[in-house]
Amino acid sequence: MTFSICVREPYRTDADERAYRFGVAVTTRLPGVGALCPFVGESGALAIxxxxDPDLGERALDYLDDGLAIDDVVAALLNADAPEQRRNRQIHGVDREDSVVVTGDSCVGAIGEYDGDHYTVAGNLLTxxxxxxxxxxxxxxxxxxxxPLAERLIDALEAGHAAGGDKREALSVQSAAVTVVTTESxxxxxxYNDLRVDASETPIADLKxxxxxxxxxxxxxxxxxxxAEDIEANRPE
Structure with missing residues (x-):
């Protein structure tokens, strides 16, 4: 895979209650990244x-919902992983309080990672x-x-792509995705909070x-x- 950003944004609702936005945006020079890489819930956001391995992402969200901290979640997943797989994983993300970035020593470069406390960015196979x-x-x-956070995350992807993005130029079919979840009811x-472009030569422009x-x-x-009652009554089944 290539590069992604995971974000936590706490905010106050109109009722002056504390809430959170969690989001992931990702792009790669392969199809269907939105089905494999981003995992977002009401307790956190990760990119695998x-x-x-989508199973790792689903398990991670379950662990976060059970109250485990994000660094403990990632450590548990990697400790249970086969060594040859663990060395090739790049996992990063945020929960309601912390953040984590882990890049295995067999990941292929150029490799980059950044932990901004309430957000993380990581990539491999970069220019x-x-x-x-x-x-x-x-x-x-x-x-x-x-x-909206989804719009701002797409802009962040666009900036990374403009800086070079994924280095595998021989692979023309690419994909991109953005997912945002809020704890506010x-x-x-x-x-606009859950969008994917699964196969395109211009995935970020198409995602926008x-x-x-x-x-x-x-x-x-x-x-x-x-x-809102009218909207609910006319919701598609």
Whole structure:
């Protein structure tokens, strides 16, 4: 896999209650990264990359929901892993308090990682470590901003891609994904918070267009229906 960003943003709701946004954005020069790499729930967000294993991500979210800290979760997963797999894993993420980045010593370079406390960035098979730096810088410039987190995460991916991205230029079919979960209860789904482009030669540009379309659909829904009850009544089965 290539590079991703995991984010935790605590905030106050309109009712002045503490809530969290968790998100992951990822891109790679292979199809279907959104089905394999990002894992997001109400207790944290992780990316499992290099030698991917979706089972690790699902187990990680279960452990976080049980109250384990993110560093203990990742340590437990890797300790139970086969040694030849453990050396090839790159796992990073955040929970409600902490963050962690682990890169196995057999991951292929260029390798980059950054722990920004409430967010992490990591990548492998990169053109240069600048990919990670530019992704982090782009996110920091918009962190806790007014725009939706999904939009800001796509912008961070775009900055990393512009810095070089995945070095495997012979692989033209690429993918990208963004997933955001909030602990705040809402009466309806925000369509723009879970988007994937599974096979494209321009995945980040396509993900941005997909986001814009999802946001337009969300705004049209709010305009069409008078209340949250109307939205719920017209939700597709």
């Amino acid at each position: 990359q290099s030698h991917v 240069d470590e600048a990919v990670v730096r530019e992704t982090a810088d782009a996110y920091e410039a918009s962190a806790f901003g007014d725009r 809402t009466p309806y789904r925000r369509f 267009r997909t986001y814009e379309g999802a946001m337009l659909g969300y705004e049209q829904m709010l305009s069409e229906y008078a209340s």
